[in-house]
Amino acid sequence: MKQSSKLTTAVLSASLLVGAIVAPASSFAAAPIAKKPGAFTQASVERTAQGKLIVRWKADTDLGAAKVYWSTSPDNIETTGKLLAKTYSAFNGFVTEDPKPGSHIYFLVKGGNSSTIETAERKVNLQGAFNFRDLGGYKTTDGKTVKWGKLFRGEELGHLTDADLKTIQEMGIKTNVDYRTDAEVKALPDPVIAGINNIRTDAGNAGWTADMNAMIASGMMKDAASAVQMMVGFNKQMVDAPKFYVQLMDLLNDPKNAALLQHCTAGKDRTGLGSAIILLTLGVDEKTVMDDYLLSNFYRADANKKMIDGVKQQVKDENVVAAITALMGVQQEFLQAAIDEMKAKYGSIDAFLETGLGITKEERAKLKTMYTE
Numbered sequence: 001m002k003q004s005s006k007l008t009t010a011v012l013s014a015s016l017l018v019g020a021i022v023a024p025a026s027s028f029a030a031a032p033i034a035k036k037p038g039a040f041t042q043a044s045v046e047r048t049a050q051g052k053l054i055v056r057w058k059a060d061t062d063l064g065a066a067k068v069y070w071s072t073s074p075d076n077i078e079t080t081g082k083l084l085a086k087t088y089s090a091f092n093g094f095v096t097e098d099p100k101p102g103s104h105i106y107f108l109v110k111g112g113n114s115s116t117i118e119t120a121e122r123k124v125n126l127q128g129a130f131n132f133r134d135l136g137g138y139k140t141t142d143g144k145t146v147k148w149g150k151l152f153r154g155e156e157l158g159h160l161t162d163a164d165l166k167t168i169q170e171m172g173i174k175t176n177v178d179y180r181t182d183a184e185v186k187a188l189p190d191p192v193i194a195g196i197n198n199i200r201t202d203a204g205n206a207g208w209t210a211d212m213n214a215m216i217a218s219g220m221m222k223d224a225a226s227a228v229q230m231m232v233g234f235n236k237q238m239v240d241a242p243k244f245y246v247q248l249m250d251l252l253n254d255p256k257n258a259a260l261l262q263h264c265t266a267g268k269d270r271t272g273l274g275s276a277i278i279l280l281t282l283g284v285d286e287k288t289v290m291d292d293y294l295l296s297n298f299y300r301a302d303a304n305k306k307m308i309d310g311v312k313q314q315v316k317d318e319n320v321v322a323a324i325t326a327l328m329g330v331q332q333e334f335l336q337a338a339i340d341e342m343k344a345k346y347g348s349i350d351a352f353l354e355t356g357l358g359i360t361k362e363e364r365a366k367l368k369t370m371y372t373e
Contacts, residue, residue, distance in 0.1 A: 038063060040089075040117035043109060043137070047098075047121060055107050055119065056093040063089035063111030070099050070107050072170060074136070074149030077108035077118065102163055104134070104171050106148055120148050123299055126167060128159035131267040131299045135275060138292070140283035144372035150259045151371060153275045155267030156180070158188035168261075169193055175257040177201060177248060179270040196261075199251065201244035227323035228333055231269070235338040238273055239345065239352070245277050246357050252278070253363055258370065268296035268330050273338055277357070280349055281364060282372055286339065293335045304328040 043057040055068060066089040071081030087094050089111045099105060106120045124132040132155065136148030152173065160168070176198045178190055190198050221227055238245075251257045264270040272293050279289045297304075304325075311324050342352035353359045359367075 038111075038113045039115045040109060040111065043107075043117045043119035045105075045107060045119050045121045047123075047125060051098055051101070053096050053098055053105070053121070054093060055096065055109065057089070057109050057117060057119070058092060059089055059111065059115070063113055063115055065089070065112040066091075067110045068094055068096075068107060069110070070105050072100060072103045072105065073172070074106045074118065074120070074147065077106055078110065078116070081106075081108065102167055104149075104167060118145075118148055122295070124152070124154075124167070124171070126164040127161045128164050129155055129157070129267075130303045131155045131296055133267075133295070133299070135279065135292070138279060138284045138288055140368075140372055141285055142283055144283065144368065146279070146282055146284065147371050147373055151278060152259065152261040153267060153271050154261055154263040155271070156184075156188050156265050157190045157263065160191060165191060165193055169195060171259065173259045173261050175199060175251060175260045177251060177260065177262040177274075179244060179262065179264040179274065184265055197257075201247050221320055221323040221327075223319040224322040224326045227326040228331060231327065231331070231334045232337040234269070235273060235334050236341040238270070239338050239341040239356070242356055244270075245274060248274055248277070249281070249357050249359055249363075249367075252367060252371075255370065266296075266300065266328075268300065269334070272296060272330060272335060276335055276338070277353075278371075281353055281359065282368055286349075290332060290335060293330060294332065297329045300329070 040059045046054045068084045069077050069081045070084045071077045108118050110116045133153050135151040138146045262274045276289045342349050346352040
């Protein structure tokens with residue numbers, strides 16, 4: 001390793017130890033698991049404002065020398081990828097230039113005892129989408145990990161650039177599940193991407209979108225509290241009539257659909273619940289599922305601020321602005337309403353998955369085999 005690289009690694013190690021580098025609260029998003037001697041326990045990747053990547057990891061003991069590999073594929077990184085650096089596990093991290101700008105990169109860290117952990121950026125770095133994410137890396141309650149590069153969530157795709165489309169095509173996505181209504185699709189159709197099958201769900205009849213002016217006139221949007229209650233009701237409704245999530249589960253059970261992307265318009269409500277259902281099915285705990293749901297506020301912060309600034313130019317009623325602001329983001333109450341409805345109506349989340357969505361125990365076991373490791 002070059003002297004400068006050693007210095008950078010040492011500086012990173014020191015800064016990590018004193019908490020000088022700050023990541024989103026859910027960047028690790030890992031549920032507590034039983035520790036095994038000589039193993040990595042967490043890993044994450046964050047992109048700096050300058051475009052560099054910070055690969056972080058934690059282990060339950062000093063694993064000695066470490067190697068960092070990278071690849072554009074999440075499969076067999078050590079074999080098919082490239083060696084990025086030789087470092088030490090005790091440093092808990094490594095700073096690197098983006099090894100391949102314009103690609104979604106996966107990393108594998110290998111300790112001196114051959115223990116390994118895989119990680120990637122949670123957010124896919126695209127120019128025309130703010131909330132396009134990889135659901136990999138989350139721990140399950142039975143000690144497994146959701147595979148990277150197999151499950152994605154996103155927002156409308158009509159603003160993707162040519163470079164974005166190339167990135168997505170390289171990621172190996174096979175199926176794109178679109179939750180949007182007919183009106184939303186007509187306003188901004190999904191692009192046709194070679195190798196990806198675009199599938200519309202039954203959400204076209206869900207009655208989700210409505211004219212904002214009509215909603216304001218009806219009193220549904222009179223203040224933040226009314227907007228929150230509307231979203232609480234909408235989330236309960238999606239549990240009571242979950243037909244497009246039944247369709248989602250059927251698609252996930254077919255190996256030819258992996259990797260799979262699900263999206264709506266903002267990638268936070270219909271997609272948020274869809275992502276929660278996927279993670280709960282795979283055995284991820286409720287707190288981690290909620291953390292993933294709330295990350296939409298982090299990734300959409302800049303876009304939402306611009307939209308609200310525009311709303312303020314047209315709407316002078318502060319209470320209505322507050323209502324629209326509530327709709328732009330996600331709140332814990334929204335997803336919690338859906339989870340509570342699963343438990344109230346079916347007795348438990350497991351019962352909702354089995355009875356409400358029709359996922360048999362055999363199908364759930366198959367999903368866990370396909371999407372966790």
